[in-house]
Amino acid sequence: MTDVTEPDDGTAAAPAPRPVRGWRALGVALRPRATRAQALTGVLCVLLGFAIAVQVRQTDTESLTVMRESELVSLLDQTTRQADDLQQQVAELERTRTELRSAGSSRDTALEAATRSAAAQGILSGRLPAEGPGITVTVSDPSRSVSALTLLNLLEELRNSGAEAIQLNDQRLTASSYVLGTDDGIEVDGSPVAPPYRWVAIGEPTTMSTALAIPGGAVAKVQIDGGSATVSTEDQVEVTATRDVPDPQYAEPETSGGG
Amino acid sequence: MIAVIGLIVGVVAGLVLEPTVPAALQPYLPIAVVAALDALFGGFRAVLDGLFDDRVFLVSFLSNVVVAALIVFLGDQLGVGSQLSTGVVVVLGIRIFSNVAAIRRHLFKA
16 A cells, blocks of 8 residues: 555645555545455455454353353352252242142032032932932822822821932922812822822832831821822832922021031 | 455354354464454554555464464463463553554544
């Protein structure tokens, strides 16, 4: 670049090979020309820029290799502390998870118990159809001489012997069922029933049949009234009739009482 | 101008190509870069002095890089690599500062 002979602005008309300096030298140097010096400088600068970029990237990615021992030690300390903290967090979260799990399982247990209890209540209250071992009792009364009291007696006998679900003809009989004798015949829970009376009861079959057959018992009373009763024990009977259970209007669960 | 363009091209190439430095060269590259920077500033100062000579620039650039790498290599062999690299960086840093001071005086007369 020292071979510049033409002055830039024309004012310096000195043709002497005096070297240009300062800003003018900068301007001359910045002017792109195809000289060997420019090409060489360019190539070296490409190399330098490349090396800088590579090194910066390298430092970003692998800063660990150029660190001093003390730095590494403090970094290790810090990392160990962090790991301890995280371990503690893990332990805490695991404890929480265990708690939640056990809470969930106890909730499941409660739900299961509630479901079972709902099924039992449904069968006992007549809300759900039921099936199981039991007996069928057919009371034929062609002369319509069997009284309501005798039928009620039969029902009570079934209850006493442990019947869990009872159906008379197409009506479900529950704890609140009643049998009423009227001028027109016999009413059960407000609906008239006509002979033959076909009872289905789920429970222990032999207990119930024995209870009905005792001398002076339910079957005997039917015969005294002028009808006839046939008791048959079966492995599988179905109580299909259901009844709606109204919500209690006055009674409420005792809040302080358990169960 | 070509120097500035060359720098930019080099940086872009380094970012785009994403080469990995061989493990054997890793300790020397940063020192070499600093040495090359020193040569670059020296060349810039020579331009402003009107004394720039491409041959001198090339030789000083390459010898700076090689000598710096050599010193670090020697230091590594002697077990004082990190101290020696620090020393080289300090020396080169002082040279860069003095060059920059000369450039500043040329351009701003201050």
